[in-house]
Amino acid sequence: xxxxxxxxxxxxxxxxxxxxxxxxxxxxxxxxxxxxxxxxxxxxxxxxxxxxxxxxxxxxxxxxxxxxxxxxxxxxxxxxxxxxxxxxxxxxxxxxxxxxxxxxxxxxxxxxxxxxxxxxxxxxxxxxxxxxxxxxxxxxxxxxxxxxxxxxxxxxxxxxxxxxxxxxxxxxxxxxxxxxxxxxxxxxxxxxxxxxxxxxxxxxxxxxxxxxxxxxx
Amino acid sequence: xxxxxxxxxxxxxxxxxxxxxxxxxxxxxxxxxxxxxxxxxxxxxxxxxxxxxxxxxxxxxxxxxxxxxxxxxxxxxxxxxxxxxxxxxxxxxxxxxxxxxxxxxxxxxxxxxxxxxxxxxxxxxxxxxxxxxxxxxxxxxxxxxxxxxxxxxxxxxxxxxxxxxxxxxxxxxxxxxxxxxxxxxxxxxxxxxxxxxxxxxxxxxxxxxxxxxxxxxxxxxxxxxxxxxxxxxxxxxxxxxxxxxxxxxxxxxxxxxxxxxxxxxxxxxxxxxxxxxxxxxxxxxxxxxxxxxxxxxxxxxxxxxxxxxxxxxxxxxxxxxx
Numbered sequence: 001x002x003x004x005x006x007x008x009x010x011x012x013x014x015x016x017x018x019x020x021x022x023x024x025x026x027x028x029x030x031x032x033x034x035x036x037x038x039x040x041x042x043x044x045x046x047x048x049x050x051x052x053x054x055x056x057x058x059x060x061x062x063x064x065x066x067x068x069x070x071x072x073x074x075x076x077x078x079x080x081x082x083x084x085x086x087x088x089x090x091x092x093x094x095x096x097x098x099x100x101x102x103x104x105x106x107x108x109x110x111x112x113x114x115x116x117x118x119x120x121x122x123x124x125x126x127x128x129x130x131x132x133x134x135x136x137x138x139x140x141x142x143x144x145x146x147x148x149x150x151x152x153x154x155x156x157x158x159x160x161x162x163x164x165x166x167x168x169x170x171x172x173x174x175x176x177x178x179x180x181x182x183x184x185x186x187x188x189x190x191x192x193x194x195x196x197x198x199x200x201x202x203x204x205x206x207x208x209x210x211x212x213x214x215x216x217x
Numbered sequence: 218x219x220x221x222x223x224x225x226x227x228x229x230x231x232x233x234x235x236x237x238x239x240x241x242x243x244x245x246x247x248x249x250x251x252x253x254x255x256x257x258x259x260x261x262x263x264x265x266x267x268x269x270x271x272x273x274x275x276x277x278x279x280x281x282x283x284x285x286x287x288x289x290x291x292x293x294x295x296x297x298x299x300x301x302x303x304x305x306x307x308x309x310x311x312x313x314x315x316x317x318x319x320x321x322x323x324x325x326x327x328x329x330x331x332x333x334x335x336x337x338x339x340x341x342x343x344x345x346x347x348x349x350x351x352x353x354x355x356x357x358x359x360x361x362x363x364x365x366x367x368x369x370x371x372x373x374x375x376x377x378x379x380x381x382x383x384x385x386x387x388x389x390x391x392x393x394x395x396x397x398x399x400x401x402x403x404x405x406x407x408x409x410x411x412x413x414x415x416x417x418x419x420x421x422x423x424x425x426x427x428x429x430x431x432x433x434x435x436x437x438x439x440x441x442x443x444x445x446x447x448x449x450x451x452x453x454x455x456x457x458x459x460x461x462x463x464x465x466x467x468x469x470x471x472x473x474x475x476x477x478x479x480x481x482x483x484x485x486x487x488x489x490x491x492x493x494x495x496x497x498x499x500x501x502x503x504x505x506x507x508x509x510x511x512x513x514x515x516x517x518x519x520x521x522x523x524x525x526x527x528x529x530x531x532x533x534x535x536x537x538x539x
Contacts, residue, residue, distance in 0.1 A: 046403055069409030081404050085269050085396035085465035090388075094397050095408045098390045106385045117388050156408070 006073070006164035006195045011051030013042045018051060023164060023195035032202035036168050037077065039199055043166050044068055044075040056163050069095070072163030078150040078170040083141035088133065091141045091152050092124040095160035124159065131155045131184045147177035151184055158188045164195040171201050226468050234373055238366045247365035251437050253478040254376045255430040260458035260474035261383060261467050262426035268465030270419045271399035272325060275452040276316045276332040277427040279339035280309035282447030284431030289349035289441045298357045302375065302432050309428020310421040312339070317420050324416050325402065336452045344447055351440035362436065372433045379429050383422070384467065395419045457499045
């Protein structure tokens with residue numbers, strides 16, 4: 001395991017067998033779990049689970065979701081809550097690192113700071129183009145088709161430039177749509193080179209024995 | 218509502234608001250216009266809480282009343298109009314944050330009740346006991362605000378400035394964070410958004426907007442407001458603005474606020490039952506169109522403007538059919 005990697009050590013979630021996985025920078029590993037959403041919540045700190053999580057050599061066990069997100073752990077569940085006040089381009093920027101002071105300077109109307117807002121939005125539009133959702137950037141983020149929702153949630157995580165992504169494979173989509181989402185992540189993975197841990201739905205809950213981890217690259 | 222349509226609607230509203238004092242010469246019309254501007258600020262304050270943070274609050278009239286009292290106190294003490302505005306904004310934000318403090322550690326569940334308690338406290342105990350001397354309308358940068366028209370125009374400039382600041386803030390990470398917190402705290406945490414900062418910032422912004430309305434009404438009234446402006450009934454009645462206009466739409470809520478302020482003054486006796494009418498409209502809107510006026514415009518555009526709508530669904534790599 002290289003230094004810049006996501007490392008799960010004996011993470012026991014939902015009564016299943018403890019999960020151990022080490023994902024190096026640029027690697028893409030697949031893990032199957034009987035409750036992928038709960039596993040995502042446990043890795044993200046929204047659900048308490050025994051076991052260790054290390055990112056970039058930084059122990060994250062016992063920390064809250066905010067600390068984990070700011071440490072560079074991206075969680076893409078493929079689903080979004082209804083966000084009527086936001087457009088798709090806003091959702092893409094939700095997880096981006098905050099720019100201290102920009103909000104208030106933009107609010108008091110300094111021209112150069114308002115221009116920086118346009119730059120930030122242009123970045124979101126560029127990402128939307130790569131993901132294939134550029135036609136949706138100005139739409140309200142409510143009632144989006146499942147495939148667009150999965151792509152936008154993925155874009156939200158990618159835009160934050162994380163150290164590692166835990167990605168819930170969208171197995172509720174049909175083959176073509178799921179392939180499009182996977183393809184988009186593969187392109188972004190090739191550009192970004194972060195660690196990707198893909199979580200797939202397992203057919204049944206394993207009661208004992210190790211979890212099978214597939215290494216894709 | 219799409220961005221171009223929203224921009225057009227906003228420009229139309231601004232144009233009407235600018236023409237208003239010159240087209241209508243009666244002081245009564247200008248007084249109504251100033252009241253409508255204050256209502257717009259209250260509507261935008263409610264959009265921040267109901268639309269962005271997705272929680273019901275009742276503190277707005279209390280913030281308005283407190284800010285009006287602070288304005289009267291400062292101006293009667295010889296302070297300038299901008300200082301009074303700053304004081305009013307801080308006072309409004311303070312009332313909102315008092316609601317948050319009373320809600321304790323769970324604003325999502327506790328804020329409606331806490332803000333109702335704050336509204337009741339101010340309406341029943343604090344503000345009726347507070348006294349401030351009446352004051353003459355001040356002079357601002359050589360403009361004598363004794364007349365209704367100059368006051369309206371100065372108020373209009375202040376309101377446009379505040380709303381432009383809010384609209385710009387909406388495009389920053391702070392504004393996006395508020396909407397994400399409203400959508401769900403788990404989702405916001407997953408996005409790396411600090412919930413405490415978002416709640417404090419959002420409620421302070423909402424309270425400050427209501428405080429701006431209090432400043433305007435106090436200057437118009439040349440002293441503290443009547444008790445009806447910050448009563449419990451007012452706290453419930455103003456909820457109609459975002460509910461009818463669209464809870465997350467600044468433009469929709471502002472349009473409804475203007476309509477509900479101006480319409481009852483048109484044609485003496487023509488709309489004497491405006492409270493009943495606006496109540497009925499509220500019930501119908503909540504039942505039939507929960508997304509309000511903004512949602513209605515959006516649907517009309519999607520249904521009756523298919524050529525424009527069709528061009529949106531296509532993207533370079535992914536074509537989505539609905």
